[in-house]
Amino acid sequence: MVQLINGKVVENYRWSDNVFSLRIIAEPFDFKAGQFVRLGLPGGDAKALRAYSLASPPGASVIDFVIAEVADGLTSPQLAKLKPGDSVTITQPASGFFTxxxxxxxxxxxxxxxxxxxxxxxxxxxxxxxxxxxxxxxxxxxxxxxxxxxxxxxxxxxxxxxxxxxxxxxxxxxxxxxxxxxxxxxxxxxxxxxxxxxxxxxxxxxxxxxxxxxxxxxxxxxxxxxxxxxxxxxxxxxxxxxxxxx
Missing domain, CATH: 3.40.50.80 (Nucleotide-binding domain of ferredoxin-NADP reductase (FNR) module)
Known part of the structure; x- marks a missing residue:
């Protein structure tokens, strides 16, 4: 069953005009390298949650997502604006067989x-x-x-x-x-x-x-x-x- 947990942004690192890494602290959860979760803003429409693979290793204290900002996207432009201390919603458990x-x-x-x-x-x-x-x-x-x-x-x-x-x-x-x-x-x-x-x-x-x-x-x-x-x-x-x- 899919559950929602809260995370807090610790860094929004801009690689280029279109690509950024959102680094988040959240309660620990298990995943395998290569899997993904869905990410969005608290209180937002569940349909706006988007799937992003984790770029950090399992067990890391900070979760890393590398994200392309899509100008007319429903979620990525909002994520791109987040600052340290802002909250996000993360789905559990992690999904996918690309491992x-x-x-x-x-x-x-x-x-x-x-x-x-x-x-x-x-x-x-x-x-x-x-x-x-x-x-x-x-x-x-x-x-x-x-x-x-x-x-x-x-x-x-x-x-x-x-x-x-x-x-x-x-x-x-x-x-x-x-x-x-x-x-x-x-x-x-x-x-x-x-x-x-x-x-x-x-x-x-x-x-x-x-x-x-x-x-x-x-x-x-x-x-x-x-x-x-x-x-x-x-x-x-x-x-x-x-x-x-x-």
Whole structure:
């Protein structure tokens, strides 16, 4: 049964004009990295509660949500205005099966995201599970502009902590930035440029998680299927696990 708990904003961190992190303290609740809850304003319409994945690790004292502000959205513009001390409503329990528990073992793990779809991957990388299960992890983040590349300091910390085990590739479609690739993720997969940039071949021993834009996910599934990487389901384990972000 869904319950509502109250949370209090401790920080509203603006990454860019369109993306912010809302950091909240609430009564403790259990969740698995990759799951989501619904978030809204106290006393508001229950229909205005929106699903957001947790970017913080399970057990963290501060809950982190990375959110895209949609100009004509019902909820995100209101959340974007919140200040420390303001209250929010959070649903319990956490939901979703986009977790590493649902992913079979493999040699390498590819985390392909667009926009705020990187959030659940940040939560996962905070835990021991991916580092224990996979020899190599590749994190790919597709955005329109460099300003939307979030969690840079944390990613650099992981690269220092796990040298030669974490590959990170930003993909920026509307700017030319050194070190970033400039095409959409499905095209980079199809051409092999993504594998080359991360010096990791995609094989049937790879596991791929996709999170973000539904078009990106649909196109990537097609490209990966052509490479022999099948959709992963509980009934029929495969290589590709995905979550649409709207």
């Amino acid at each position: 590493l528990d649902e992913v079979p073992d493999g040699d390498d793990l590819w985390l392909l995201s667009t926009g705020t779809g990187i959030g659940p991957f940040i939560s996962m990388l905070h835990t021991e599970q991916p580092w224990r299960r996979f020899r190599r992890i590749n994190l790919v983040h597709g955005v329109r502009t460099a300003a939307d590349l979030v969690y840079q300091e944390q990613i650099q910390h992981w690269q220092q902590q796990y040298p030669d085990r974490l590959g990170y590739q930003p993909v920026i479609t509307r700017e030319q930035i050194p070190g970033a690739l400039n095409e959409r993720i499905p095209q980079l997969l199809e051409s092999g440029k993504l594998e080359a940039a991360l010096a990791t071949p995609l094989t049937t021993n790879s596991q791929v998680m996709l999170c973000g834009n539904p078009d990106m996910i649909t196109e990537c599934r097609g490209v990966l299927a052509a490479k022999g990487l099948a959709k992963n389901t509980r009934r029929k384990p495969g290589n590709v696990t995905s979550e649409n972000y709207w």
